[in-house]
Amino acid sequence: MKRRDFLAGAGLAGVTEIATPALAQTSPTIRWTLTTSFPDYLQVIASGAQAFVQAVRDMSDGRFIIEIHPAGTLAKPLDVLDAVRDGRAEIAQTALHYHWGLQPALVFATGAPFGMNAREQNAFFRFGGNDLINELLVDHKLIAFPAGNTGCQMGGWFTRELRSASDLRGLRWRLPGLTGKMLTRVGVVPTASSRSQVAADLGAGAIEAAAWVSPVDDEALSLWRVAPYYYYPGWWQGSMAMHLVFALDKWNALPKQYQAILRAASDVANSDVLARYDALNPQAVRRIVEAGAKLRPFPQEVLEACWQAAQAEYREMCEADPVFQRVHDAYMSFRNDQYLWWQVAEYPFDNFAIRQRSKG
Amino acid sequence: MKRRDFLAGAGLAGVTEIATPALAQTSPTIRWTLTTSFPDYLQVIASGAQAFVQAVRDMSDGRFIIEIHPAGTLAKPLDVLDAVRDGRAEIAQTALHYHWGLQPALVFATGAPFGMNAREQNAFFRFGGNDLINELLVDHKLIAFPAGNTGCQMGGWFTRELRSASDLRGLRWRLPGLTGKMLTRVGVVPTASSRSQVAADLGAGAIEAAAWVSPVDDEALSLWRVAPYYYYPGWWQGSMAMHLVFALDKWNALPKQYQAILRAASDVANSDVLARYDALNPQAVRRIVEAGAKLRPFPQEVLEACWQAAQAEYREMCEADPVFQRVHDAYMSFRNDQYLWWQVAEYPFDNFAIRQRSKG
Numbered sequence: 001m002k003r004r005d006f007l008a009g010a011g012l013a014g015v016t017e018i019a020t021p022a023l024a025q026t027s028p029t030i031r032w033t034l035t036t037s038f039p040d041y042l043q044v045i046a047s048g049a050q051a052f053v054q055a056v057r058d059m060s061d062g063r064f065i066i067e068i069h070p071a072g073t074l075a076k077p078l079d080v081l082d083a084v085r086d087g088r089a090e091i092a093q094t095a096l097h098y099h100w101g102l103q104p105a106l107v108f109a110t111g112a113p114f115g116m117n118a119r120e121q122n123a124f125f126r127f128g129g130n131d132l133i134n135e136l137l138v139d140h141k142l143i144a145f146p147a148g149n150t151g152c153q154m155g156g157w158f159t160r161e162l163r164s165a166s167d168l169r170g171l172r173w174r175l176p177g178l179t180g181k182m183l184t185r186v187g188v189v190p191t192a193s194s195r196s197q198v199a200a201d202l203g204a205g206a207i208e209a210a211a212w213v214s215p216v217d218d219e220a221l222s223l224w225r226v227a228p229y230y231y232y233p234g235w236w237q238g239s240m241a242m243h244l245v246f247a248l249d250k251w252n253a254l255p256k257q258y259q260a261i262l263r264a265a266s267d268v269a270n271s272d273v274l275a276r277y278d279a280l281n282p283q284a285v286r287r288i289v290e291a292g293a294k295l296r297p298f299p300q301e302v303l304e305a306c307w308q309a310a311q312a313e314y315r316e317m318c319e320a321d322p323v324f325q326r327v328h329d330a331y332m333s334f335r336n337d338q339y340l341w342w343q344v345a346e347y348p349f350d351n352f353a354i355r356q357r358s359k360g
Numbered sequence: 361m362k363r364r365d366f367l368a369g370a371g372l373a374g375v376t377e378i379a380t381p382a383l384a385q386t387s388p389t390i391r392w393t394l395t396t397s398f399p400d401y402l403q404v405i406a407s408g409a410q411a412f413v414q415a416v417r418d419m420s421d422g423r424f425i426i427e428i429h430p431a432g433t434l435a436k437p438l439d440v441l442d443a444v445r446d447g448r449a450e451i452a453q454t455a456l457h458y459h460w461g462l463q464p465a466l467v468f469a470t471g472a473p474f475g476m477n478a479r480e481q482n483a484f485f486r487f488g489g490n491d492l493i494n495e496l497l498v499d500h501k502l503i504a505f506p507a508g509n510t511g512c513q514m515g516g517w518f519t520r521e522l523r524s525a526s527d528l529r530g531l532r533w534r535l536p537g538l539t540g541k542m543l544t545r546v547g548v549v550p551t552a553s554s555r556s557q558v559a560a561d562l563g564a565g566a567i568e569a570a571a572w573v574s575p576v577d578d579e580a581l582s583l584w585r586v587a588p589y590y591y592y593p594g595w596w597q598g599s600m601a602m603h604l605v606f607a608l609d610k611w612n613a614l615p616k617q618y619q620a621i622l623r624a625a626s627d628v629a630n631s632d633v634l635a636r637y638d639a640l641n642p643q644a645v646r647r648i649v650e651a652g653a654k655l656r657p658f659p660q661e662v663l664e665a666c667w668q669a670a671q672a673e674y675r676e677m678c679e680a681d682p683v684f685q686r687v688h689d690a691y692m693s694f695r696n697d698q699y700l701w702w703q704v705a706e707y708p709f710d711n712f713a714i715r716q717r718s719k720g
Contacts, residue, residue: 058620123638152705233709260418278483282697337642349593
């Protein structure tokens, strides 16, 4: 209903309309630009930016308008923070681990290899973790809030089965940056095929494995035709958190009301994206398996070899960089506490549910 | 900063202040009352109502003020929906399963026995589930939004160990309503000791077991002194979702801007409460165990007996009430799909994390 209907309406018990005080000011009208790292074909992530923009518009009564510029139009996907710093945009939607060149500890803003699951990551953010991330960003004149998560991703597509840790030696595997670096320690050859090339590269044998995202995103690529073994879990992305990153000076110049609206709208997007992945993944994984993909868990021995490689890499990075060490230690200590509790209530609850389900 | 500083400030690149249009109206000033079912000693849940009220105040620039009335002052904890319907309050913070006398299907708004975990429940809410709940409430002139979750609760305190399903026979166990009803099928005698009585009742042998909430709430009761066995998981509350319930006519009379603000603020509370439980539970469970509690998993046979009892009860309730059946079927079908996916990525990720953690 329009506000004037509301003002004219009856039944206003509990709603007290008081005279506009002499100093009352309408909130300012603002138009901002959002640049994103994520291509539109990652539909659920794209819906997060849309949910954010819509919530801001609704909560500001149409006064705060944010225009989304698709990935690659205003800045290249990995250059979105530059675009915010040089004023081409006020907001970037991104995964902060893409920017670990700025500061390696930013990987913990997204969800590091063998890190936390999405819910634990959210608890970390709300109780100190996101402040820690913003300490890394303040020198770059940026401030960020969590605004989406894929949940635990898949391990990706393999042309043949992995039977032991020795199968990792020489394996040409499309993997994200830090994870690829870690796995060189066990002989993996990390690669970086683009989306348009990945099926051809797998088909031609140029690569033998490719991590992508989650079933809802993987389905469109039909990679089972060239690499039928679909491995899980994607332990390097037990959580892939996204952030909305703001230009700090423009953030600071906002009325507190608008800061509150932007933060709450980020929360809306944060919950929306995860819920949407969760709601859509079950049907997607079912269709993928029906189409011919063969689901396989990573063998325990493979996971343990990867774990050792990850710990060795973390140790080296901690020794090289006290900032990395500080964030790593805070993140891993929070994670270890989370799993202390997780193994008591959540995990046994899920365990029984899964057992009973498999019985039919 | 104050808004007049903002208006006077420099550095407003990207912020366009336009002249107040002739028709511009300031948003109305509103004062509402919130009544809650939850006593203040459930501190995390209480913090959810506070986070909601604060977010609404901030996002409305101080124009929308909500006053929280503590449990029992304006209405008894189980009468809060009546208070909203008769105009004593505009909002109730409650768990809708408390009100299953109105409509038994409301149990699915909170998280039913052997139902979903908190994250799955949130996906359900966002993709049809909460609309289904509001269809149950519309005849009562109410509308509700999720605004908090405890996560999976504990199974509670036992004076002796449970070794088999036959130990359930005659067991006097403090339990919530529907769960108690289900477990009469396996011989449990459900009871309802108040908080101030539960330790004395356990100590005197009047009851032999008592479910409470989660470690962060359980700790204050020190029940390990009289019932040292602390069982998990609380399968009747894999999710305990709370809602904020609004008087429908007052909700409908609000400007759309304020509806958007109330919904986003509910989302803020929803995420806040779960994250706070997750952040605080690990230290609480550690202290509880150090104080002498003995952690025990429910034996598989006990869980299966309870599962059978729950399914039998659900079948009877479905046969008796087509509305219950419709919501039950939607909820359980969503749940089964969720666990199809959960067992692929999330569960194996958590499994490996817990294994490695226990190795040290």
